[in-house]
Amino acid sequence: MKNVIEVKHLTKSYKQNKAVDDLSLTVKEGEILGLLGPNGSGKTTTMNCILALLKFDDGKISIFGKEMAPDSYDIKAKIGVVFQEVAVFDELTVYGNIDYFCGLYIEDKATRAQYVEDALKLVGLEENKNQYPKQLSGGLLRRLNIACGIAHKPKLIFLDEPTVAVDPQSRNNILEGIKKLRDDGATIVYTTHYMEEVEILCDRVIILDHGKIIAEGTNDELKALAKIEEKVTIEVAELSPKQLSGFENIKNVDTVSYEDGILKVVFGKGKNNLAEMIDYLKANRIQYSRIFAERPTLNDVFLELTGKELRD
């Protein structure tokens, strides 16, 4: 697969602070790349530099094989961007907003009308097309924001935290829409600090912290970095110190913690950890109300690599 974006040694500082620090990345054609990191990790700044909106101190950026510059109109024509902030006109209807922004790319009126209808359908706003932004809920407004950014059917799409402050229904709609865009052949750079979305959507993930890439790979590759196999959580009303220390002796257990009636046991490796745990509970006649096991998340990866949680 061809590289759609190539960033080499990108560095961007705000006075003394390095927002992006010698960052290099590539985005391959047809993939969804997740840029994951906590607030202030440099995700949006990286995106703005790639889009030639911001000056940067050092580095080289090329898109579709050409160097990106503010006047690279041929490249810009193939790009769609959905910014974190809702950027629409209160004075225009839903249809008017999409038509206006689409018109900055598509001059032919008939084509544009079809594209606007397609965008309305994609984000599920067909029934709201004559409403004004102020009449829309937060979730619908976000969907309009997305429609304005992708109506012209771009080949490369940047989505900067498109689901911030969105209700579950709209979030599902947005995520389904993004999958559809990928299925239609678009390459997508998806910026977020919601690891669940990255896990659902992204083919490849880059984790950023303090403007640097701290990990890169597929979901499974990254989770392998977490050095844990399984996390088991058990609701236990009472537990004596002796019973608690007994958990540490179970095979493959890495760490054990007990707080407010919740026991958390982390296994470093192994396949039948949950079964062994249940056996131990029964053998020691420990009463429990609920038990479940989960695989490591990208948050565990981030915790492993930085010592802090993604949403800190």
Add this chain to the structure above:
Amino acid sequence: MFWHNYKYALKTLVKNKSLVFWTLAFPFILAIFFNLAFSRLHDYDVFEPFDIAVVRDDAYRKETVFAEAFGSLTRGDERLFKAKFSTRDEAEKLLSEEKVEGIVYVEDGQAHVKIKKNGTNQTVLKMATEQVAQSAGMINDIAAAEAERSGGAMNQFEIYAKAVEIVQNAEPKIEDDSHVMNVVSIEFFTLIAMACMQGAMLSTEMLNRCLPNLSHRGKRVAIAPTKKSRVILSNTLAGYTVLLVSVILLILFMRFVLGVDFGTHTWLIMALAAVGSLTATMMGMLLAVAFKMNDNAKQVVVLSVTMVGCLFAGMFGGMKIIFDEACPWMNKINPVGLITDGFYSLLYYEDATRFIVNVVSLLVIAAVFFVLSVRSLRRARYDSI
């Protein structure tokens, strides 16, 4: 793309309630208030001449043109005032005993009015005195120019007679009520100038929309495959269109609904309004690119700049005379002052020199604003957005 952007820019501007209020509704409301306040000045029947005291001392006598002109308001059947010519002490006593509505006196070559309380009569006295002082100043200026032009061929009497004739004959239609027309006209002229300058808000808003460091919508426009200059030009043109239409509607409203007399130069008045609107548009453009502030802050700045300009230009009573004396250059660079003076010169000057000077000055100011804006805009990428 140019017309697509222009069409939507127009659509969004005319639907923006805040902008429509300040650029269209507010001047209309002020025009109605001005009309209510000044309409009685045209109707002599409703005026009963009222008592005033005029301090006839050396300072008063020295200002011969003013003394003669003001005196004419105290004589005849259509007199405005029943004047008691007296000393300063006598006048003060009459005022303190409320036997007169106000005192007119001259000090340091300037006419002043002293009143004890506010009311319609006091307003009329103030406005009439200001207007007479302004006309007297104009006659003196014209006389000085005529004296220089004649090179000694005319005597003092002939010079002043000609100056008076120029002022009186400049606009025959208003000859009969010239003692009130001038003041009213200035107020309305200043109002048109204010409407033009407040239009700077439109271009400020239009620029905000297409620059990524000023708005989120600007970011969206900046990443589109369209030349920035083209978007800015179409947006600015849309702002100018809305402003010009608003100002022309205001002029037509004043002329045909409120019955304000603009003389016979309606087309030149429209042309001057167009140039004034252009200057305001360029000012708004500069304001948008030079200062990174939010929309509301920029609106406040535009309103403040416009109101200060109106103050210098004479919207709020006799301040124009004071500012013209204290800093004569101020109204040479004040767009509101230039627009107001342009209208005024159409009514009171036979030749078009002063009008043309005002128009050219406005165009120069617009050009300066434009060049400064373009210099700022040429930085294509930003350190931060």
